[in-house]
Amino acid sequence: MFIGKVTGSVVSTQKIESVVGLKLLLVQAYNIKNGRLEVTPRTAVAADTLGAGEGEFVLVTQGSSARLTDRTKNVPCDAVIVGIIDAMQEGTNEVYKKQKD
Amino acid sequence: MFIGKVTGSVVSTQKIESVVGLKLLLVQAYNIKNGRLEVTPRTAVAADTLGAGEGEFVLVTQGSSARLTDRTKNVPCDAVIVGIIDAMQEGTNEVYKKQKD
Amino acid sequence: MFIGKVTGSVVSTQKIESVVGLKLLLVQAYNIKNGRLEVTPRTAVAADTLGAGEGEFVLVTQGSSARLTDRTKNVPCDAVIVGIIDAMQEGTNEVYKKQKD
Amino acid sequence: MFIGKVTGSVVSTQKIESVVGLKLLLVQAYNIKNGRLEVTPRTAVAADTLGAGEGEFVLVTQGSSARLTDRTKNVPCDAVIVGIIDAMQEGTNEVYKKQKD
Amino acid sequence: MFIGKVTGSVVSTQKIESVVGLKLLLVQAYNIKNGRLEVTPRTAVAADTLGAGEGEFVLVTQGSSARLTDRTKNVPCDAVIVGIIDAMQEGTNEVYKKQKD
Numbered sequence: 346m347f348i349g350k351v352t353g354s355v356v357s358t359q360k361i362e363s364v365v366g367l368k369l370l371l372v373q374a375y376n377i378k379n380g381r382l383e384v385t386p387r388t389a390v391a392a393d394t395l396g397a398g399e400g401e402f403v404l405v406t407q408g409s410s411a412r413l414t415d416r417t418k419n420v421p422c423d424a425v426i427v428g429i430i431d432a433m434q435e436g437t438n439e440v441y442k443k444q445k446d
Numbered sequence: 447m448f449i450g451k452v453t454g455s456v457v458s459t460q461k462i463e464s465v466v467g468l469k470l471l472l473v474q475a476y477n478i479k480n481g482r483l484e485v486t487p488r489t490a491v492a493a494d495t496l497g498a499g500e501g502e503f504v505l506v507t508q509g510s511s512a513r514l515t516d517r518t519k520n521v522p523c524d525a526v527i528v529g530i531i532d533a534m535q536e537g538t539n540e541v542y543k544k545q546k547d
Numbered sequence: 548m549f550i551g552k553v554t555g556s557v558v559s560t561q562k563i564e565s566v567v568g569l570k571l572l573l574v575q576a577y578n579i580k581n582g583r584l585e586v587t588p589r590t591a592v593a594a595d596t597l598g599a600g601e602g603e604f605v606l607v608t609q610g611s612s613a614r615l616t617d618r619t620k621n622v623p624c625d626a627v628i629v630g631i632i633d634a635m636q637e638g639t640n641e642v643y644k645k646q647k648d
Numbered sequence: 649m650f651i652g653k654v655t656g657s658v659v660s661t662q663k664i665e666s667v668v669g670l671k672l673l674l675v676q677a678y679n680i681k682n683g684r685l686e687v688t689p690r691t692a693v694a695a696d697t698l699g700a701g702e703g704e705f706v707l708v709t710q711g712s713s714a715r716l717t718d719r720t721k722n723v724p725c726d727a728v729i730v731g732i733i734d735a736m737q738e739g740t741n742e743v744y745k746k747q748k749d
Numbered sequence: 750m751f752i753g754k755v756t757g758s759v760v761s762t763q764k765i766e767s768v769v770g771l772k773l774l775l776v777q778a779y780n781i782k783n784g785r786l787e788v789t790p791r792t793a794v795a796a797d798t799l800g801a802g803e804g805e806f807v808l809v810t811q812g813s814s815a816r817l818t819d820r821t822k823n824v825p826c827d828a829v830i831v832g833i834i835d836a837m838q839e840g841t842n843e844v845y846k847k848q849k850d
Contacts, residue, residue, distance in 0.1 A: 346571070346592040346626055348557075352478070353536035355449075357505060357529035359496055361515050364528050369447070369505070371478060371534060371541075376590040377554070377573060385588075386486075388477040390447040390505055395561055399537055404559060404571070404592055406623045409510045409611045409712075409813075413623035414563050421507045421514035421528050424447060427566050427623050428559035433573060435555035436601055440573075453680070454738035456651075458707060458731035460698055462717050465730050470649070470707070472680060472736060472743075487688075489679040491649040491707055500739055510611075510712045510813075522709045522716040522730050525649055548773070548794040548828055550759075578792040579756070579775060587790075597763055606761060606773070606794055608825045611712075611813045615825035616765050629768050629825050630761035635775060637757035638803055642775075655781070656839035658752075660808060660832035662799055664818050667831050672750070672808070674781060674837060674844075689789075691780040693750040693808055702840055712813045724810045724817040724831050727750055 346404045346427065348375045348382070351397050355390055363420045368393045370426070372405055380438045391424040392417055402441060404428040447505045447528065449476045449483070452498050456491055464521045469494045471527070473506055481539045492525040493518055503542060505529040548606045548629065550577045550584070553599050557592055565622045570595045572628070574607055582640045593626040594619055604643060606630040649707045649730065651678045651685070654700050658693055666723045671696045673729070675708055683741045694727040695720055705744060707731040750808045750831065752779045752786070755801050759794055767824045772797045774830070776809055784842045795828040796821055806845060808832040 349372035357369070374387040382402075391405050394416045403426045411425040412418055433440040450473035458470070475488040483503075492506050495517045504527045512526040513519055534541040551574035559571070576589040584604075593607050596618045605628045613627040614620055635642040652675035660672070677690040685705075694708050697719045706729045714728040715721055736743040753776035761773070778791040786806075795809050798820045807830045815829040816822055837844040 346624070348590060348592060353534060353539075353541065355505065355529075355531060356533040356535075357531050359532075360529040361496070361526075363514070369529075371536065373478070376588050377575070378588065383588075386477050386479065386484075388449060390449060395563070404557065406625045407509075408609075408625050410614060410623045410625040412511060412514075413565070413614075413621060419514060421511045421526060422447070423507045423509050423511040425563075425623060428557075428562040428571075430557060430559050431561075432558040433555060434558075435573065438555075440555065454736060454741075454743065456707065456731075456733060457735040457737075458733050460734075461731040462698070462728075464716070470731075472738065474680070487679050487681065487686075489651060489681075491651060513713060513716075520716060522713045522728060523649070524709045524711050524713040548826070550792060550794060578790050579777070580790065585790075597765070606759065608827045610827050612816060612825045612827040615767070615816075615823060627765075627825060630759075630764040630773075632759060632761050633763075634760040635757060636760075637775065640757075642757065656837060656842075656844065658808065658832075658834060659836040659838075660834050662835075663832040664799070664829075666817070672832075674839065676781070689780050689782065689787075691752060693752060715814060715817075722817060724814045724829060725750070726810045726812050726814040 346406050349403050349405045350375060351399050351401050351403060361421055377440055380435055380440055382441055389424050391426050392422050393426045395426055395429055397426050397429050402430040447507050450504050450506045452500050452502050452504060462522055478541055481536055481541055483542055490525050492527050493523050494527045496527055496530055498527050498530050503531040548608050551605050551607045552577060553601050553603050553605060563623055579642055582637055582642055584643055591626050593628050594624050595628045597628055597631055599628050599631050604632040649709050652706050652708045654702050654704050654706055664724055680743055683738055683743055685744055692727050694729050695725050696729045698729055698732055700729050700732050705733040750810050753807050753809045755803050755805050755807060765825055781844055784839055784844055786845055793828050795830050796826050797830045799830055799833055801830050801833050806834040
């Protein structure tokens with residue numbers, strides 16, 4: 346899985362039929378360097394079934410494993426959000442902690 | 447999925463039999479940086495069943511998931527266009543909006 | 548497989564159901580250059596079933612093969628720790644040797 | 649699929665049994681930039697069943713899809729040439745046209 | 750497949766059960782540039798069933814195809830050596846020729 350930040354959404358009306366209705370989000374990939382999140386150049390589009398919102402950090406699963414959710418089964422989808430991240434720690438260092446609403 | 451722009455097409459007469467008749471497009475991969483689309487060096491060749499045209503932005507699915515369309519089933523194809531993009535938003539910022547014909 | 552160093556962990560309460568209970572670790576990818584381990588920019592999140600601890604070097608399997616453990620079967624997981632590394636050698640050069648507890 | 653140029657061949661006598669007899673070619677990956685083919689650093693080895701020759705541009709399929717040809721079925725092969733390219737166009741610009749023999 | 754050079758080995762006692770007994774080698778990935786082998790930064794760990802030795806150039810298959818050998822079937826392994834390279838040619842140029850023992 347990779348760490349991503351939801352930055353936006355994609356609208357597409359002309360789609361492969363099985364993809365219709367699938368919520369598609371823009372996800373910017375992140376690495377961690379020296380205990381801090383660092384943005385990478387990569388922008389992916391991932392399916393979302395968890396209701397992830399803009400600005401949230403998420404875990405993205407790629408490849409055939411992205412089809413192992415109820416909603417993406419048999420769908421030509423290669424990236425899906427499998428978790429909304431609450432926190433990331435390195436030892437006692439708190440790399441990230443989600444702000445409460 | 448990744449964001450791509452259709453830039454052209456590929457002609458190949460000598461092909462694996464199951465690939466014959468499959469429309470193959472040149473797709474340039476894009477990322478989003480500071481709210482704007484940014485071209486990457488990567489050029490992919492993707493199968494198209496949606497009638498995507500040159501200049502349009504599309505969503506491309508890779509890997510085994512690229513075989514999950516009626517036309518690419520059991521075909522040695524690892525990239526397929528699953529949607530033609532109408533718009534991409536980041537919050538209130540409109541990253542891309544397709545021009546009407 | 549790639550060489551990774553466990554650097555931390557990820558907490559996520561809102562998850563795809565089959566991922567619930569899966570231990571998710573931050574893993575920094577490494578290469579070897581001139582006989583020494585060299586950190587790469589890439590940070591992955593991998594499932595762990597071996598009890599790997601922070602600071603340990605591990606082997607990470609990606610893709611559909613990451614689902615071939617008892618715990619990750621049918622789970623939308625694309626990276627799993629398959630071994631904790633004790634040592635790496637290049638000829639007579641000891642690239643890495645795990646410190647005893 | 650990616651665009652590749654056949655640059656040579658690989659000889660290997662000690663092989664996994666199912667790979668024996670499979671023709672293995674060196675393929676240099678290419679992108680397109682400003683309407684021209686541009687070589688990338690990446691060299692792949694791909695199975696060939698079409699009789700591709702040195703200097704020819706080809707389409708290469710990767711991953712599990714590379715096993716979907718008669719010759720590569722059940723073979724531990726992750727890249728196969730699925731087409732010999734005759735031409736590539738971007739609008740009215742001819743990016744590449746194969747020379748007649 | 751990619752071209753790799755066996756540079757060493759990995760020792761790991763704490764492993765996923767199906768991986769136990771699998772020989773794991775350090776493989777440095779190579780490209781070819783201007784007719785010569787050129788090392789890349791990437792270090793992979795690949796399963797070996799052919800008895801490849803340090804210093805030898807090998808072909809490595811990745812992904813689900815890496816499980817298509819007798820030894821790696823159903824094993825969470827994503828890279829396997831499928832051939833020991835004897836020679837690589839580009840036209841009349843000999844890129845590599847294995848030294849006889």
